[in-house]
Amino acid sequence: MTFNIIEKESEIFLRITDQGSGIVPHDVKRVFDPFFTGENGRVKQESTGMGLYLVKEIVNRLGHVVTIQSTVSEGTTVEFSLRQIPYMKGDRIVRVLNDYVINFDGSLPLYSLYLR
Template identity: 40%
Template sequence: LAFIIRQLLTNSIKYSEASDIVIKSYEQNDRTHLEVKDFGRGIDPKDISRIFDKGFTSTTKHHDHASTGMGLYLAKKAAKPLLIHMNVHSTPNLGTSFTLTFPKRNEFVNIISV
């Protein structure tokens, strides 16, 4: 989980060019949500479906030649066994919001004794 959050924050910092980053959590439908939102360059709509693909670095020109396209791929891969759903919403030139939706609390953990 720390890796996933670190990746989202790193991307927000890298692509938001000194603007604010908002991190919030909330409960909805008995699930916990964690949102990381930046106000940077955003993601081109044609790229949204590919951002979690291995090696994908966007079709938008960018100056970061060090990008490997592995960060979001590995974050998504790490989220799967944790049953965390990752959702992204982005508008070019307005920013990007990643939301992690955690699984419902397992009722089994509430059993004290049998």
């Protein structure tokens, strides 16, 4: 599994990619539907159909976007597009993701997430 954070203009993109079995194309369209259990979930009988629905609901209510792309036998990528608003705090730029604050001072390769 890989995690990538990409900053572009007023958004931060968090991409989570696995190299699992993937999701069949006709299921990808419905994975965010409540109680939807795709082909993989029905075979393995470990799915409630609520996980990705809840993720999308929470992300949308926070004003962000979540998308999913998948290829059978190759894996799945879930991408979160997080809107940010930059402002200055002292001598550093701070970006606000709704009620979440991302501190980026340019000297660190990673972001720090602070919850208020």
